Amino acid sequence: MLRSGAEILWECLVREGVDVIFGIPGGAIMPAFDMLTQFPIHHVLTRHEQGAAHMADGYARATGKVGVAVATSGPGATNLVTGIATAMMDSSPIVCITGQVVSNLIGGDAFQEVDVTGITLPITKHNFLVTRASEVAQTVREAFYIARSGRPGPVLIDFCKDAQVEKAKFIYPEKIDLAGYHPPICPGQADLQNAAEMISKAERPLILAGQGLKISSAAEELKQLAITANIPVAMTILGLGVFPASDPLSLGMMGMHGEAYCNLAIQNADLIIALGMRFDDRVTGNLRTYAPRAKKIHIEIDPAEVHKNVTVDLPLVGDLKATLTQLLPLIKPKSNSNWMATIEDWRNESQMRDILSQPKNGKLYTAQVIGEIWEATHDEVIVTTGVGQHQMWSAQYYRAERPNQFITSGGAGTMGFGLPSGIGAWFSNRQGEVWVIDGDGSFQMTQAELSTAIQENANVKVAIMNNSYLGMVRQWQEFFFESRYVGTPLRGPDFAMIAAAHGIPARRVTRHDEVQSAIEFARTTPGPVLLDFRVVKEDAVYPMVPTGAALDEMIRRPIPTTDEFSPIDVEKVAA
Amino acid sequence: MQHTLIALVENKPGVLNRVASLFRRRNFNIESLNVGRTEKPEISRMTIVVDSQYNKASQVEANLYKLVNVIDVQDLTNQPAVSRDLALIKVKVHPDQRAEVANLASIFRGKIVDVAEETVIVEVTGTEDKIESLVELLRPLGILEMVRTGNVAMMRGNSSGIRHTPGANGHENLEAEN
Numbered sequence: 001m002l003r004s005g006a007e008i009l010w011e012c013l014v015r016e017g018v019d020v021i022f023g024i025p026g027g028a029i030m031p032a033f034d035m036l037t038q039f040p041i042h043h044v045l046t047r048h049e050q051g052a053a054h055m056a057d058g059y060a061r062a063t064g065k066v067g068v069a070v071a072t073s074g075p076g077a078t079n080l081v082t083g084i085a086t087a088m089m090d091s092s093p094i095v096c097i098t099g100q101v102v103s104n105l106i107g108g109d110a111f112q113e114v115d116v117t118g119i120t121l122p123i124t125k126h127n128f129l130v131t132r133a134s135e136v137a138q139t140v141r142e143a144f145y146i147a148r149s150g151r152p153g154p155v156l157i158d159f160c161k162d163a164q165v166e167k168a169k170f171i172y173p174e175k176i177d178l179a180g181y182h183p184p185i186c187p188g189q190a191d192l193q194n195a196a197e198m199i200s201k202a203e204r205p206l207i208l209a210g211q212g213l214k215i216s217s218a219a220e221e222l223k224q225l226a227i228t229a230n231i232p233v234a235m236t237i238l239g240l241g242v243f244p245a246s247d248p249l250s251l252g253m254m255g256m257h258g259e260a261y262c263n264l265a266i267q268n269a270d271l272i273i274a275l276g277m278r279f280d281d282r283v284t285g286n287l288r289t290y291a292p293r294a295k296k297i298h299i300e301i302d303p304a305e306v307h308k309n310v311t312v313d314l315p316l317v318g319d320l321k322a323t324l325t326q327l328l329p330l331i332k333p334k335s336n337s338n339w340m341a342t343i344e345d346w347r348n349e350s351q352m353r354d355i356l357s358q359p360k361n362g363k364l365y366t367a368q369v370i371g372e373i374w375e376a377t378h379d380e381v382i383v384t385t386g387v388g389q390h391q392m393w394s395a396q397y398y399r400a401e402r403p404n405q406f407i408t409s410g411g412a413g414t415m416g417f418g419l420p421s422g423i424g425a426w427f428s429n430r431q432g433e434v435w436v437i438d439g440d441g442s443f444q445m446t447q448a449e450l451s452t453a454i455q456e457n458a459n460v461k462v463a464i465m466n467n468s469y470l471g472m473v474r475q476w477q478e479f480f481f482e483s484r485y486v487g488t489p490l491r492g493p494d495f496a497m498i499a500a501a502h503g504i505p506a507r508r509v510t511r512h513d514e515v516q517s518a519i520e521f522a523r524t525t526p527g528p529v530l531l532d533f534r535v536v537k538e539d540a541v542y543p544m545v546p547t548g549a550a551l552d553e554m555i556r557r558p559i560p561t562t563d564e565f566s567p568i569d570v571e572k573v574a575a
Numbered sequence: 576m577q578h579t580l581i582a583l584v585e586n587k588p589g590v591l592n593r594v595a596s597l598f599r600r601r602n603f604n605i606e607s608l609n610v611g612r613t614e615k616p617e618i619s620r621m622t623i624v625v626d627s628q629y630n631k632a633s634q635v636e637a638n639l640y641k642l643v644n645v646i647d648v649q650d651l652t653n654q655p656a657v658s659r660d661l662a663l664i665k666v667k668v669h670p671d672q673r674a675e676v677a678n679l680a681s682i683f684r685g686k687i688v689d690v691a692e693e694t695v696i697v698e699v700t701g702t703e704d705k706i707e708s709l710v711e712l713l714r715p716l717g718i719l720e721m722v723r724t725g726n727v728a729m730m731r732g733n734s735s736g737i738r739h740t741p742g743a744n745g746h747e748n749l750e751a752e753n
Contacts, residue, residue: 121593122600126643129589146643180585180646304637 002167005133006032010039012140022055026072028099031164047448051420053083056094058424074112089411093152103131103160125153133168150183187316196330202271211238212276214403221324241400255283257392261346279309289550370397386418386442389471416445440466453528499530506530578632585644607725658728667717
């Protein structure tokens with residue numbers, strides 16, 4: 001039976017398990033949209049294509065399945081670009097489908113023609129241009145397979161308008177045979193034996209847990225490794241949640257804004273076991289001084305990440321779950337008691353400086369607000385964030401217990417990621433509760449998606465940490481540019497009124513004693529809610545490793561002598 | 576140092592662009608790149624010469640593998656391989672100097688493939704060094720134009736080149752994922 005390219009597209013999506021897509025129609029994708037009602041796929045109308053890509057991304061990170069974004073040609077396609085680059089940097093499996101002008105007009109600068117496969121070449125794992133209906137089924141099948149397998153990533157299908165209308169015989173390809181694409185599975189037995197020996201000989205071992213563990217569903221294997229051999233676990237920002245924050249072996253987040261005890265552990269470890277992470281510069285600080293005492297084992301599915309930033313002693317290229325499953329039987333129980341005691345001392349010292357240990361002074365500190373959101377919701381909700389100070393505080397104080405609970409733009413650092421990724425994450429089951437912790441600057445970049453949230457009645461609770469600054473840039477200006485606040489003061493709108501204009505219930509919170517009731521209000525009000533927290537304006541995220549500094553040269557939060565905190569530990573900066 | 580890599584790629588539109596784009600994106604410098612058909616119509620073969628440190632060369636290789644259209648990559652650096660460059664050199668030459676140019680060319684096992692009133696075109700094949708030497712000898716006569724293919728290379732004997740990326744060549748896992 002002959003079917004149109006559009007029908008074949010949706011049929012293939014249904015067979016891939018897609019039941020929701022995010023996007024905006026337009027000229028070159030209209031034939032596809034016209035057929036959509038005949039298939040059990042819900043279309044979420046976003047207000048900007050960037051939002052669509054982030055929603056697909058949020059959905060993918062919450063479910064582990066492929067998220068789908070759809071846009072028209074030209075500006076519709078280029079608006080996806082930020083979202084695609086975000087997904088690429090964070091290895092998130094999304095498939096973007098863009099309309100393209102009629103195939104024989106390609107190259108002629110037709111209306112809304114843009115070379116989107118060219119534009120997205122370096123920010124997709126792969127992309128396709130479809131000019132014939134007969135290519136659709138094979139292409140969609142390959143796109144989904146490439147997006148989710150190996151090291152996942154975004155795949156784009158540019159779909160010519162005439163191919164959407166053209167009829168072709170529908171043959172669903174049962175098998176995929178990509179001559180040049182074979183994700184690695186498992187390293188050899190000898191290497192595993194070596195790894196086990198290195199672990200058993202180590203006195204100060206440390207696991208660096210990255211997002212690869214989530215992608216590979218290897219949280220349980222990680223737990224067994226850590227508990228069997230008593231190895232503390234530091235996490236990258238994207239790894240947060242893969243090991244429960246409440247476990248005594250958890251050291252939380254590592255790197256630029258990691259806890260001091262975590263970074264000290266890295267610098268003093270004699271063995272680092274890096275799992276599904278890529279030694280990003282925000283994680284390592286100065287490479288020349290990084291983890292100088294440690295031998296390094298790196299288990300990673302992408303061979304191009306091995307030795308890229310940090311030369312390691314034993315690379316194991318393979319899927320983490322498969323590799324750890326084979327490694328675990330070789331691991332012998334150990335105590336590492338001296339090492340654990342040292343880390344405990346560091347941890348106690350950090351505890352004293354922690355802002356949550358300070359006496360409340362009535363002021364609204366972002367860390368405290370996030371701490372209270374965590375108290376009220378932990379283990380029950382998904383949290384997404386924008387990018388900036390609030391993101392780092394969320395990473396520090398929203399102590400994620402489960403993989404896929406904490407969703408944030410790590411590699412690309414895309415402001416505006418919070419709200420749309422939160423809406424996308426909500427669609428993972430359309431029943432749960434999602435908290436979007438955002439900054440006032442970050443939020444305004446994709447604020448338009450509030451309309452999407454209310455149109456879909458998505459249960460997202462938007463908590464804006466409103467300090468009237470582009471806070472992270474302001475912090476850098478304070479630390480490294482002699483407090484010259486150029487371009488960072490931000491006169492925002494009244495967010496409660498913005499919410500009201502959308503028909504979204506909202507509250508403004510200015511005092512610490514109002515926080516709990518506001519959170520309660522948000523949780524008991526169905527559908528989207530917005531909370532505008534007017535937090536302390538010139539607060540800084542501590543600890544901080546300045547760019548180019550060694551990981552243990554941190555700027556620490558000073559231990560306060562009064563209830564006011566002095567903003568910066570000058571001695572440490574000078575050193 | 577210079578590294579010579581062989582990449583077998585799918586013969587599809589845009590693949591050359593993907594490879595070239597990868598080198599630009601990852602900040603690897605291409606010395607020369609040559610593409611041509613192979614004995615199989617669906618596969619093209621690239622010979623890529625990059626100038627980089629050793630560990631960067633293995634990064635190049637690993638990144639090439641990440642391209643879906645790249646089927647196989649071999650590093651021929653320091654391996655027993657045949658490597659050839661072809662040059663066409665147009666030399667400005669007075670009729671009574673033609674014999675001199677023909678002589679030079681024949682010493683390098685080259686030949687004159689075009690003769691005009693004031694010019695000849697010399698064709699020569701060989702290693703890059705050999706062609707450099709001929710070019711230097713012809714330069715005083717006046718080289719008007721020159722074109723070179725860049726290196727094409729092939730391993731000697733039965734073997735293939737070094738592969739740096741463990742696991743990336745495994746074919747056994749395809750069924751499992753499908």
